[in-house]
Amino acid sequence: GNSVTQMEGPVTLSEEAFLTINCTYTATxxxxxxxxxxxxxxGLQLLLKATKADDKGSNKGFEAxxxxxxxxxxxxxxxxxxxxxxxYFCALIYGNNRLAFGKGNQVVVIP
Amino acid sequence: ETGVTQTPRHxxxxxxxxxxxxxxxxxxxxxxxxxxxxxxxxxxLMFVYNFKEQxxxxxxxxxxxxxxxxxxxxxxxxxxxxxxDSALYLCASSLGGDVGVGGYTFxxxxxxxxx
Numbered sequence: 001g002n003s004v005t006q007m008e009g010p011v012t013l014s015e016e017a018f019l020t021i022n023c024t025y026t027a028t029x030x031x032x033x034x035x036x037x038x039x040x041x042x043g044l045q046l047l048l049k050a051t052k053a054d055d056k057g058s059n060k061g062f063e064a065x066x067x068x069x070x071x072x073x074x075x076x077x078x079x080x081x082x083x084x085x086x087x088y089f090c091a092l093i094y095g096n097n098r099l100a101f102g103k104g105n106q107v108v109v110i111p
Numbered sequence: 112e113t114g115v116t117q118t119p120r121h122x123x124x125x126x127x128x129x130x131x132x133x134x135x136x137x138x139x140x141x142x143x144x145x146x147x148x149x150x151x152x153x154x155x156l157m158f159v160y161n162f163k164e165q166x167x168x169x170x171x172x173x174x175x176x177x178x179x180x181x182x183x184x185x186x187x188x189x190x191x192x193x194x195x196d197s198a199l200y201l202c203a204s205s206l207g208g209d210v211g212v213g214g215y216t217f218x219x220x221x222x223x224x225x226x
Contacts, residue, residue, distance in 0.1 A: 045217065097205065
């Protein structure tokens with residue numbers, strides 16, 4: 001089936017550290033891929049996307065590259081800030097325009 | 112403000128109460144969705160509406176009753192809920208035929224507590 005797997009557990013890191021959140025997917029064909037972010041007390045917001053292999057999505061200093069060889073779409077940021085503390089969800093499109101989400105990763109950035 | 116507005120933001124209700132959640136969008140989207148977000152569980156898609164017609168119901172208990180009177184409004188009517196129904200309920204919308212362009216737009220959610 002179509003599914004997204006994110007690394008287990010919260011991520012805690014210091015301000016200005018490098019952030020990586022792993023995401024791998026299982027899908028038929030080459031679906032569009034997304035990262036959504038959920039700040040405390042809010043709904044999900046689209047952070048970035050990539051619609052085909054080798055595309056790089058980027059926004060607010062975050063980047064993710066669509067790798068069909070490894071079926072991955074890892075999220076990275078070179079220098080995180082306290083304001084980046086949030087839950088991050090990887091997602092893909094399947095079927096009749098449905099989004100399949102990963103379980104999400106809580107990111108806590110310590111000053 | 113994302114363009115999808117949910118009210119109320121917080122709701123506390125007893126198990127015998129009847130209440131409704133409201134979602135509104137004026138983005139010109141023609142697909143709307145209800146999601147349930149519980150602590151330590153993945154997002155659960157509950158209902159999907161395309162052009163006001165329900166196209167998906169993911170085995171949601173009948174104590175949750177959706178209504179979509181037009182493409183801009185979506186309701187979730189609640190009655191005789193259980194404490195385990197306490198969660199954040201998220202509404203989302205999309206251009207039904209081309210999610211790949213902009214993905215979904217989510218509201219801020221309604222935090223529901225059933226006592």
